[in-house]
Amino acid sequence: MSLAGKLAQERRARLAAERLLDMKQAELSAANRKLGLHAMALTKRIGETQAEVETVRDENEKVKSDLTLANAKIEVAERRLWHSIQTIQDGFAFFDDQSRLIGANAAYLSVFDGVEDVAPGITYSRILEILTSEGLVDIGSDSAADWQARMLTRWAQPHPEPVVIKLWNGHYFKLIDQRGNGGDVVSLGLNITASVRHEAELKAARERAEAANRAKSAFLANMSHEIRTPMNGIVGMTELMSETPLDEEQRLYLNTIRNSGEALLVIINDVLDYSKIEADKLILHPEQFDFERCILEVAMLLQPSVRDKGLSLLVDYDLFLPTLFVGDPGRVRQVLTNLVGNAVKFTSEGHVLIRVTGVPNPDANICDIHVAIEDTGIGIEADKIRHIFGEFNQVEDERNRQFEGTGLGLAITKRLIALMGGSVWVESEFGQGSCFGFRITLPTVEGPQPTPPDLADCPRHVVVVEDLAVNRAILSKQLGRLGSQVTVCASGGEALAVVDDSVDLLLCDHDLPDMDGLELATTLKDRGWADLPVVVMSANPGVIHANPARHLIEGVLQKPIPRAELYSRLMALGRTPQEQDTIAVRAGEQHQEPDKTGKNQRLMRVLAAEDNRTNQLILEKMVKDLNIELRFAGNGIEAVQEHRDFDPDLIFMDISMPNMDGKQATAEIRRREIGTKRHVPIVALTAHAMVGDDQGILSAGLDHYLTKPLQKMKIHQMILDNQPEEALSVIAEDAEPD
Secondary structure: OOHHHHHHHHHHHHHHHHHHHHHHHHHHHHHHHHHHHHHHHHHHHHHHHHHHHHHHHHHHHHHHHHHHHHHHHHHHHHHHHHHHHHHOOOEEEEEOOOOEEEEEOHHHHHOOOOOOOOOOOOEHHHHHHHHHHOOOEEOOOOOHHHHHHHHHHHHOOOOOOOEEEEEOOOOEEEEEEEEOOOOOEEEEEEEOHHHHHHHHHHHHHHHHHHHHHHHHHHHHHHHHHHHHHHHHHHHHHHHHHOOOOOOHHHHHHHHHHHHHHHHHHHHHHHHHHHHHHHOOOOOOOOEEEEHHHHHHHHHHHHHHHHHHHOOEEEEEEOOOOOOEEEEOHHHHHHHHHHHHHHHHHOOOOOEEEEEEEEEEEOOOOEEEEEEEEEEOOOOOOHHHHHHOOOOOOOOOOOOOOOOOOOOOHHHHHHHHHHHOOOEEEEEEEOOOEEEEEEEEEEEEOOOOOOOOOOHHHOOOEEEEEOOOHHHHHHHHHHHHHOOOEEEEEOOHHHHHHHOOOOOOEEEEEOEOOOOEHHHHHHHHHHOOOOOOOEEEEEOOHHHHHOOHHHHHOOEEEEOOOOHHHHHHHHHHOOOOHHHHHHHHHHOOOOOOOOOOOOOOOEOEEEEEEOOOHHHHHHHHHHOOOEOEEEEEEOOHHHHHHHHHHHOOOEEEEOOOOOOOOHHHHHHHHHHHHOOOOOOOOEEEEEOOOOOOHHHHHHOOOOOEEEEOOOOHHHHHHHHHHOOOOOEOOOEOOOOOOO
């Protein structure tokens, strides 16, 4: 090959090698770039990983620091808790689920002072054994085995009941154990020694207080008996002496003695009642009673004081309110007597009004009763009203220092009303009068209630003549509800001016400003109104009955007027005597005449067992006008003997008598009556008036209970109620019954 060819071939080879080198260099450059990029990415990832590692390392260090701090705090809290547990006076211990002691504070371990076995790991059963074997616990009459078994049985319960144990040194501990979900038990021993001793002291104090209360009750009972016995002589003799001829000065002295005696009895009764209430021993005795009649009885009882002071005592009983209820009539009368008596006591002029309203609930057979006693008396200052129902409280000022009393009446009233489930209230304006009232809810008696008369039977036009505005309003309301047209007048002159042919009845007060009721009736007759019926109202009907002009009027109604009497009088107008008798029977006004068939051949026999000669004399004088055969026994033994020999129809039995008391005598009489089909009524006449006396006396076999001083009306009523059919009437034909 030529040189040129070789050179060309070499040049070609060199160019090819250069191209190949360039290509390899390009590939190597690309590979280097790719490797660089990969290295850069790897470096970045390594950096990120290193950062994450550093972060985790930092977090781990923080967690380790936090854990160390938390552990330190836990250790501090545990130390503080344990130190707190160690400082408390009560025992504290932990047991595991196998009943092994984990730990206990010093108070718990102090019980076992000197016993090395009591340490962590000891079982609960071993602790019980140590308590009994070392004499650390007072197990009483139980054996050690029985006591341990009872305590282990309690321990095994899921929720052990607390138990009190007594240690050898007289300390008392109350064990309270709480079992956890895993079976561990936390045991707490509370030292209740102070509480037990305090409770024992309270018990001893309560026993001393009860003993003192019993002594007080015995003292009050004895005081009641000792005071009432001579008071029976004073009041009884004054009542009997008042029926004898006396001059004006003697009657004044006698009335002073009687009023003083009755005032003393009121004070005694207030003190005794309050002592019963204070001891929570006053109980109610529910029975059927007529509420309206209770009010009228109280009004009649206070009528002498009302007349002496020149007042008017009025009753406004809601026309459509039931009257028959179930309750304690004695306590209801006591409340009414306290409130109405106070109203009369603190009223010198004007009137006292008893207003009764209510809301019956026929579905429940109950009735909400609202009673208000309004007066025109001295009133009460506003800042003193809140104290008026307090014990021994009276409004102290120059106007009422003349009024005496215990200051217990309103306090007793409030307690009695509360005992009945009601409430009492008062409204008053100083110098203008007061209004005391109470609300109670009473069951109504099953069956029909007294109903107003048929509207068709009432007078169509009635003229009411009454100078007292409140009484005019009451009568106008009552008559208006019955369908009558009512014209009211304040004087006799006004009545004479309005009377015409349309008037069917003139109802007038006896004491009018210009003339009395009989003078008005006389004037009407003189003016040609002879056929106009005139009915006179008066608080003292005896004055009218003694007046020669009595025949000019149709009748007399005593104030306060019972609704039944008013209805009876209205319905009887214009009827024949036979029809009037029928109406009187329906109104309960017919008098039962004694049997005169010839079967009554003997006197009623009454035996009085009484050791006090004064009381015998009083009782004998009280019944001297009755047709009875009276015999006395000086003690219980004589009473039993006279029961056999005298065969009495009624026995008045004193309770406190020598040799044999009234209860023992009654028990012996009742024993002798067994199998004889005879039961003689026995009435207790006693000076015992404390709570429980009546139950104790009646449970001994007596039938009735009357407290001294003896009251003639009650003695007569008891004899009348027990008069046998075969005996002559106890009321003489020529005598008037009391």
